[in-house]
Amino acid sequence: MPTLDALAREDAVLALVCQELSRADRGVTIDSRPDRQPPGQHPFDVDALLRVRGSDGDRVWAADVCLLPLPQEMTSAVASFEERVVPELAKLAEQAGRALTVSCHPRLFSPDSTRNDRKRQVAADTVAITQAAAQALASGQDHLPAFDDELRLQIFVHDYPKHADGSAVAFMPFVGGTDPDIANQVRRDLAPHVREKLDKQLRAPRQAGHPTVLILDQKGHGGMAVPTNFLASPATIRGVVEECLADFPGVLDACVLVTPEDQVIELIGAVGVPRHDPVPGSGRSRQVP
Missing domain, CATH: 3.40.1350.120 (Trna Endonuclease; Chain: A, domain 1)
Structure with a gap:
C-alpha cells in the first residue's frame, strides 16, 4: 500500500x-x-x-x-548502516556535545559473498567508521575520504550539539551500486x-x-x-x-x-501524438518518430 x-x-x-x-x-x-x-x-x-x-x-x-x-541492495545496506553504525556515532557525538553529518557509500556485497564474509566486513567497517568519528570529534576537524577508501567516508563536525530534528547524527548515503556503470x-x-x-x-x-x-x-x-x-x-x-x-x-x-x-x-515520442494508431485498411500500426 x-x-x-x-x-x-x-x-x-x-x-x-x-x-x-x-x-x-x-x-x-x-x-x-x-x-x-x-x-x-x-x-x-x-x-x-x-x-x-x-x-x-x-x-x-x-x-x-x-x-x-x-540499486536493489541499497535499501538494506542503508538500513544496516543506520542500525549498526549510527547509534555508535550518536553516543560519541553526544559525549562530545557536537553533532555529526556522515556521508558514505553503504557497503554493498556481490551475490556470491558468504554470510560470514559479510559479517566480518560489516564489523570492520563499523570499527573504522567509529574510530574516524572519535578522531574527528577529538580534533574538531572534519574527516575526508582517503584515496583508497571504498566507502568514501566523510564526517563533518558541527559546533552545535543537535541537528534541527533533535538527532546527534545526520546520515546522508551516497547513491551507488556494485556495478559502477x-x-x-x-x-x-x-x-x-x-x-x-x-x-x-x-x-x-x-x-x-x-x-x-x-x-x-x-x-x-x-x-x-x-x-x-x-x-x-x-x-x-x-x-x-x-x-x-x-x-x-x-x-x-x-x-x-x-x-x-x-x-x-x-x-x-510526444504526448498528443500517438505513435501506434492503426493505419486505416492496413492492419498495421502507424509509426511516428
Whole structure:
C-alpha cells in the first residue's frame, strides 16, 4: 500500500506533467484517476487518464507513473548502516556535545559473498567508521575520504550539539551500486519495472485504442528511506526504456521524465501524438518518430 508521501508525490508529478506539457497548441489535464477508485470500478489499472486537447480534437491517454529506483541492495545496506553504525556515532557525538553529518557509500556485497564474509566486513567497517568519528570529534576537524577508501567516508563536525530534528547524527548515503556503470544499474533496476508497466498497466488501454504514456519520476519524495537514482542522465534512461520497448512493440506512445529538479522532459515520442494508431485498411500500426 503506497504511503501518504508516495501518493502526494504521484499527485504532484501528474499535475506538473499536465502543467509543463500544456501550451497554445496542446492542453493536458487529468480526466480521471482509475487507481484511486475501488477495485473493479474501472477497466484499466493505470494511475491516470489524461485528456489531451489539440487542433484535431480531444484524446484520452492512459498514463502510469514509475519511480527511477535505486540499486536493489541499497535499501538494506542503508538500513544496516543506520542500525549498526549510527547509534555508535550518536553516543560519541553526544559525549562530545557536537553533532555529526556522515556521508558514505553503504557497503554493498556481490551475490556470491558468504554470510560470514559479510559479517566480518560489516564489523570492520563499523570499527573504522567509529574510530574516524572519535578522531574527528577529538580534533574538531572534519574527516575526508582517503584515496583508497571504498566507502568514501566523510564526517563533518558541527559546533552545535543537535541537528534541527533533535538527532546527534545526520546520515546522508551516497547513491551507488556494485556495478559502477550507471547504464547497467538503470538496466538492472529500472527495466523490470518498465516491462511490468508495459505488460500489466499500459497494454490493455493501448489495445482498447487509448494512446499511452509512461512517466518516470527521478526525484521521489522526502519520506523515502533512501533517494532515487538521480545520477542517471536522460540519454541513459531513454536507452534503457527503448530496450524494453523492443519486447512490447506497439504498447507505448510516449515516455516522459521528471528530473530531480522537477524538469519535465519528453524522452520518447510526444504526448498528443500517438505513435501506434492503426493505419486505416492496413492492419498495421502507424509509426511516428
